[in-house]
Every structure is written in structure tokens, then in C-alpha cells.
């Protein structure tokens with residue numbers, strides 16, 4: 001049987017995290033009662049005019065720079081015409097001829113090493129509304145709240161050869177946009193959506209096979225499953241003497257198969273033309289430099305700095321920088337306690353376990369890294385022991401308590417007050433005449449046993465060094 005190679009290109013849509021929509025002042029907030037986040041512009045009333053939201057341009061330029069693109073200094077908007085009930089104007093404002101970014105690339109890490117994926121272009125466009133099928137009445141209703149929410153469409157070159165590369169790329173895009181603060185990229189809420197174009201060809205062939213497109217697959221796992229299924233389907237088809245038809249197919253994640261939605265033959269002709277209501281967007285050198293100067297440190301740079309300057313291991317730095325919410329926690333904790341290495345240890349051993357046990361990821365829950373830093377400081381300064389530190393951390397995680405306050409109220413603070421430590425140690429000396437006798441006779445190893453007994457007497461809440469000092473002082477008085 002022929003050995004086949006898969007070829008994949010992705011079109012990824014990300015909703016931008018601007019306050020208002022791309023061509024009007026309506027809020028972009030997710031949810032809301034149907035048709036409450038709308039005005040005459042985004043609901044497509046005749047005679048209204050769009051006004052471009054500057055923030056959208058800034059976010060597009062930021063993304064383009066971070067993805068190593070050329071920025072199109074004069075870019076413009078085009079109308080993509082099609083009729084569908086969730087699109088009130090019967091056209092979508094998009095960019096076809098002069099998209100804002102082109103010719104970029106993203107480096108991804110895979111098990112076979114680093115690979116560069118080409119970005120063909122990135123363009124700005126508006127989202128459509130949503131159709132809501134009402135089971136009770138059998139009617140379909142339309143909600144225009146999402147109409148006009150700004151989108152970036154990021155179109156890759158057909159550079160992927162495996163599902164692993166696809167998910168590594170999507171994770172990298174998501175991380176980058178989250179670091180930039182331009183999109184929250186939540187696949188589960190639809191703020192990041194991927195269309196997968198896939199073809200197969202005999203390995204070694206230099207021509208591409210005919211591709212199919214699978215639209216809006218809603219999770220990384222589903223994308224992996226869809227790719228595997230579609231690859232098998234196309235190979236079986238070709239091996240059986242058939243031909244792949246260029247068409248759009250829908251992936252059904254429950255039934256685990258793809259089915260044809262429409263073929264290219266009856267695909268729409270969008271009759272694109274330049275939007276006459278919008279001026280071209282001119283991007284000056286100064287503007288470009290101003291945006292460039294606001295670019296934050298991105299995941300790869302951060303990871304290198306954590307390893308080279310903060311002394312973290314590659315592994316630890318990789319886990320932390322893969323999640324922008326974790327980066328914030330780490331940096332806040334590290335600056336509060338002064339020891340990034342300790343902060344990394346606590347995060348990887350204790351904090352991530354709390355998140356895992358709760359079935360949450362750091363982006364789902366507000367956690368104050370500064371409070372973790374306070375706990376680490378309390379432990380390193382000997383004010384509470386490690387075990388109590390973990391207890392405080394759990395309380396911060398569950399109820400966002402104040403660490404010092406919680407330690408005080410729950411009697412977790414270490415007793416370093418000599419007047420409290422001394423009586424307990426005197427009692428241990430009295431209760432253990434044999435060990436004390438042996439110690440005095442020269443068996444100094446017994447001091448360890450006596451420290452242990454004293455710690456137990458003090459319920460673990462004493463500073464071991466204070467205990468040893470007091471014990472040795474009291475024992476020397478017996479000599």
C-alpha cells in the first residue's frame with residue numbers, strides 16, 4: 001500500500017478583546033439577553049455607516065508583529081456578499097485584496113524538534129450573529145449580539161504534516177494572543193475557532209492533493225480526532241479508486257465522523273468588492289514603532305529568561321510560560337518573596353495540584369500570586385513550617401484568605417517566644433531521663449531524639465533552631 005502524507009492548512013478566527021465592536025460603539029461582552037448588545041449599525045439598518053474601531057487595528061498590528069508578519073501600510077476593507085439570516089446587512093466587512101498582515105511565521109516545538117509554520121495572512125473582519133433553535137416552539141430565532149464583534153482571521157500556509165503540529169501551533173497562537181492581551185482565545189466559548197483544510201498525497205510527491213475543509217471544530221481534542229478520521233477517509237477513498245472532492249465537511253464529535261456540507265461547485269460566489277463606506281487604513285512608521293514598543297515579553301523570551309537569569313529548569317520554565325495566568329501568579333509570587341526558584345517550586349508541587357484537584361486551570365480562577373509569595377516568605381523566615389504553609393495555601397486557594405491573618409487565627413505561627421518554648425522542653429527533659437542521661441554521658445546523637453520529642457510537645461509549631469538552642473542550653477546546665 002502507498003505510504004501517504006497528510007497536508008494541512010488552518011484558518012483560525014479569534015475574537016478580539018476590545019471593549020466595543022469593530023464598526024460601532026456596542027459592547028462586545030459575551031452573552032447578554034438576545035438583541036440587547038445591538039444598534040442600528042451592527043443590526044444592519046439601511047443608511048447607517050460604519051466607523052472603524054482604532055483598537056482593532058492596534059490589536060491586529062500587535063498580533064502581526066508577534067507572528068513575524070509584514071504589516072501592510074495601506075490596507076483596506078472589502079465586502080464579502082452572502083445571504084444568511086445571522087448576517088443582517090447580507091454582506092460581511094472583511095479584507096480580501098489588501099489584508100493588514102502578510103508573510104509571517106510561527107515556530108512550534110514538536111517531538112521531532114522546532115518547525116516553522118508560515119502565516120499566509122491575517123485580516124480584520126466582523127463576526128456574524130447567532131441562530132438559536134428553539135425546541136419548544138420549533139422556531140429558529142436570531143440573536144445579533146455577536147454581530148460586529150471584531151475578528152482576526154489568521155490563515156496559515158499548508159505547512160502542517162501531523163495533528164501534533166496542528167495542536168502545537170494552535171496552543172502557540174493562543175498563548176501569544178493571550179500574552180498580547182488581544183484575545184482570550186477560549187475555544188469552549190467560541191472566541192477561538194479553527195477551520196482545518198486537509199489533503200493527502202503519496203509521500204515524496206511534490207504536488208498537493210485535493211483538500212476538504214472542516215469548519216469550526218470546538219476543541220483541541222476534537223481537532224485531533226477529526227484530522228485522524230478525515231485522513232483515513234481520504235486514503236480509503238483514493239485506495240478504493242475514488243477521488244477526493246473539494247468540499248466543506250462538518251465534523252460530528254459525538255458520532256466521530258465527517259459529513260459533506262457543501263461542495264465547491266455550489267459554493268458561494270462572494271462577489272467581493274472594496275467597501276465604499278470605509279477609508280483605507282494607512283499605517284505610519286511612527287504608529288508602527290509606537291505599537292512595537294508596547295509589545296510585551298512573549299513566551300519564548302520569558303522561558304529563556306527564567307532559565308538563564310532566574311535559574312529555573314527548562315521543564316519548570318516551560319510549564320509556567322505555557323499558561324499566561326500561571327506566569328502572572330509566578331511573577332507576583334516571586335517578586336513578593338524574593339525567590340523565583342521557591343515560587344516555581346511551590347507552584348509546580350503545591351499550587352498546580354490544587355488546581356488539578358479542583359478540575360480547574362489557572363485561567364478559570366482568580367488566584368493572587370502575591371499571597372503565595374507571602375506564604376513562601378513566612379516559611380523561609382521560619383514564621384510557619386512548610387506543612388502549615390501548605391494549609392494556608394489551601395485556604396487562600398479556596399477562600400482567598402489573608403495568609404498572616406489565617407495563620408494567626410488558626411494558631412499556625414511558629415512559637416519562637418522563649419518563654420513558651422522553655423517549659424515544654426523542660427518537660428521533655430524530665431520525661432526522658434534515660435536519653436538525657438546517655439546524652440550527658442557522651443552519646444550526643446540523642447539530642448536529635450530530644451529535639452523530636454520537643455517538637456512533638458510543641459505540636460510542630462516551634463522553630464527547630466530555637467528548640468535546639470534552648471535544649472542544648474538546658475542540657476548544658478545539667479552537666
Ligand code: ADP
Pocket residue numbers: 007008009010011155156157158159197198199208209210211
Ligand atoms: P480558499 O480561498 O478557497 O479558502 P485558500 O487559498 O485561502 O483557499 O486556503 C485556505 C487554507 O487552505 C489555507 O490555510 C491553506 O494553507 C490551505 N490549503 C490550501 N491548499 C491546501 C491543500 N491542498 N491541502 C491542505 N491545505 C490546503
Ligand code: MG
Pocket residue numbers: 011
Ligand atoms: Mg479561505
Ligand code: ZN
Pocket residue numbers: 021024025026037038039040041042043148
Ligand atoms: Zn452596534
